Amino acid sequence: MSPRFVVLGPPGGGKTTVGVLLAEHLGVGFRDTDDDIVESQGKPISDIFTTDGEPVFRALEEAAVAKALSEYEGVLSLGGGAILSERTRELLADHTVVFLNVGMAEGVRRTGLSSARPLLAGVNPRATYKALLEARLPLYREVAKIEVLTDALTPEQVVSTILTAPEATNS
Ligand SMILES: Nc1ncnc2c1ncn2[C@@H]1O[C@H](COP(=O)(O)OP(=O)(O)OP(=O)(O)O)[C@@H](O)[C@H]1O
Numbered sequence: 001m002s003p004r005f006v007v008l009g010p011p012g013g014g015k016t017t018v019g020v021l022l023a024e025h026l027g028v029g030f031r032d033t034d035d036d037i038v039e040s041q042g043k044p045i046s047d048i049f050t051t052d053g054e055p056v057f058r059a060l061e062e063a064a065v066a067k068a069l070s071e072y073e074g075v076l077s078l079g080g081g082a083i084l085s086e087r088t089r090e091l092l093a094d095h096t097v098v099f100l101n102v103g104m105a106e107g108v109r110r111t112g113l114s115s116a117r118p119l120l121a122g123v124n125p126r127a128t129y130k131a132l133l134e135a136r137l138p139l140y141r142e143v144a145k146i147e148v149l150t151d152a153l154t155p156e157q158v159v160s161t162i163l164t165a166p167e168a169t170n171s
């Protein structure tokens with residue numbers, strides 16, 4: 001039992017938008033490990049960051065990802081920073097992982113300055129976003145079977161790019 005696709009990438013890559021659309025195309029469900037954490041903790045992720053701290057959030061995230069990977073059969077989206085966990089990267093080796101990439105300018109435009117994204121709520125969200133992309137790019141690429149640069153594509157075009165990728169044939 002395995003998710004059909006595991007979708008990951010930076011904030012604004014389109015994990016939710018494309019993930020939901022991809023699931024609709026396949027006639028399966030969509031699940032997001034961020035939502036699993038919010039549900040199990042009974043508070044928003046921004047509250048977990050401010051009250052408990054990022055390390056607590058990352059531990060909750062690692063457990064939520066392992067659980068979802070072991071039991072879910074639809075399209076699964078991970079939080080943007082889930083890839084920072086070595087254990088998660090090891091688990092992802094066995095899955096059809098789609099990396100939704102986005103350049104800095106478009107990523108910043110898509111995420112805006114929303115305080116719902118605690119890591120981007122600081123004084124210089126642009127610089128934070130750039131640093132985050134640079135640090136995570138090799139980690140996303142380490143696990144991805146399919147990479148789509150989404151900047152100039154509509155969500156529908158991203159979905160058809162995924163579904164026509166040779167790596168998607170057994171998914
Ligand atoms: N390919 C695309 N073209 C244009 N706009 C897009 C595309 N993908 C996503 N968007 C828009 O960008 C915004 C962020 O997308 P979305 O919430 O799906 O990203 P995400 O990767 O799930 O982000 P987060 O990590 O914060 O959950 C939304 O307003 C969405 O409509």
Ligand SMILES: O=C(O)C1=C[C@@H](O)[C@@H](O)[C@H](O)C1
Pocket residue numbers: 010011034045078079080081082116117118119
């Ligand atoms: O990029 C990140 O590190 C994060 C992305 C979101 O999906 C959430 O998991 C949380 O806000 C942290």
Ligand SMILES: [Mg+2]
Pocket residue numbers: 015016017
């Ligand atoms: Mg999302």
